Amino acid sequence: MICNKVLVLNASYEPLNITSWRRAVVLLIKGKAEQLENNKTLIYYHFPLPSVIRLRHYVRVPYKRIPLTRRNILERDCYTCQYCNAQTEKLTLDHVIPRSRGGGDTWENIVTACVKCNIKKGNRTPKEAKMNIINSSKKPYSSLQFEIFKHTKANFNREWHKYIIGI
Incomplete structure (x- = not known):
């Protein structure tokens, strides 16, 4: 059973989302996307399983606020x-x-x-408690960052790295 995820890039090469391999294949067959990377597994004769696709037309994505949870x-x-x-x-x-x-x-x-x-x-600042914060706490750029990080941990989807800044 194939359960790979596919990174979808906008026409401008910016990461847009992560989708299932089935949805990615549909986009490729309909001509709405092009395959940039694959994992060398054939799903059909001369048709490798995609791992990164790029949409042929730019999709405008509205800013989506990430909830503080x-x-x-x-x-x-x-x-x-x-x-x-x-x-x-x-x-x-x-x-x-x-x-x-x-x-x-x-x-x-x-x-x-x-x-x-x-x-x-306790009820002190890190400086008062003589404790250092390892990573600076900042607001994530997008919820897609979380998903991409999950799918690139432990050297999975290595071919995604050249399309993503900061991973």
Whole structure:
């Protein structure tokens, strides 16, 4: 059974979305896209399974706001404590500047922390607690970043890397 995902690029070569290989094949057959990369597996005689396709016509995509949710923060921080780099199932969200000191619920002020580090930091700033944040907390560019990261972890879909900046 084939379960590969395909990176879809806009006509301008910017990543647009990730789709199933079946949908990608339909776009190719209808002439709406061209195949840029494949994984050398044939799905039909002389028809390799696509891994990257590019749409022939530019599609205008409206800006879509990324909601500030626990899941999205965990995704952004790769399910890793931003103080000690631990990957554990017991992760919390920590306000860099505590709410009691005026710190708000923003992408820049919330990081993923293990319970131990969150307790150690307490109601202080990282500087006061003598703790460093490993990765700067910032708002993700798009939700597509999360999906692309998931599909390129552990050297999967290596051919996607030349079409994506920052991975």
